[in-house]
Amino acid sequence: MLPKAARLRNRADFSATMRGRRAARGAVVVHLKQGDGAHGARAGFVVSKAVGGAVVRNRVKRRLRHLVAERLPAWTPGTDVVVRALPLAAERGYAELAADLDAAIALARKPRERRG
Template sequence: MLPASARLRKSSDISAVMKSGTRFSAKLVVLHVAHGSSEQSKVAFAVGKNVGNSVIRHRVTRQLRHAISPLLPALPSGSHIVVRALPGAGTASFSQLSENLNFVLAKANKS
């Protein structure tokens, strides 16, 4: 579980990150990154109906949340991040999701 202070909650903030943020993509996830005004990094997840039914969407969200929680201290401070799952994420294993997430985070840290 992500701490409450590390969650990006307002839909206006999430849509702003998705519209104006930099996008990094992999096979299963797309990462939208924007620099916010807060000192701590904040993360949100977007898992649409194209991923699967409700059970699958919630499972993917839990897996992504679990994969990113140990990486929070390594994220650039003040960054707002939206992790968007692509349709293949519904059938992917946790290790595949985790590898994809690590890959896009590495791409984001390089830029």
Template structure:
């Protein structure tokens, strides 16, 4: 589980990260990274729409992504806002496949 300080819950931050941040994607995930002007810890938010599947599948994808994102927090710069959006192909992905995609996307938006 992500600690409260690392959770992105503000709708405006989601909007700014998606519109102004750098983007990288795969068939399963799209990642948006934006550097906030404020001094704050890195925060991560998730978007898993109903297109991914029923509630059980969406929740499983979110749980996996939260766990993987927690491991990726140390790689993010301070005050970074990371939004991870799951595509419908994420429903059938294994934990390892999601991890590889997330790592690849984070590396691309950071470079």
């Protein structure tokens, strides 16, 4: 489980993070915002009804929370991440969800290439 200080809990924090970098891979979309380091790394989750019923949504959210908790210590302080589950997340196993999350985070951290 994520420590209380590592959770995004209010609308303003979610909104600010959603305006940051976005990357999608497989069953997840990651919104990432690098902050000033005033707080530790934090994460929030969005799992809509499109993913499935309450039992399925909670299972997906628990898996994502556990995956992020494993990766959180490696993130730089001030990093805010919102992980949005797509309907495909209900069908993914733990390892597949982990691979999707890692790929999306890596893509969101990658510097943007200029179009020329």
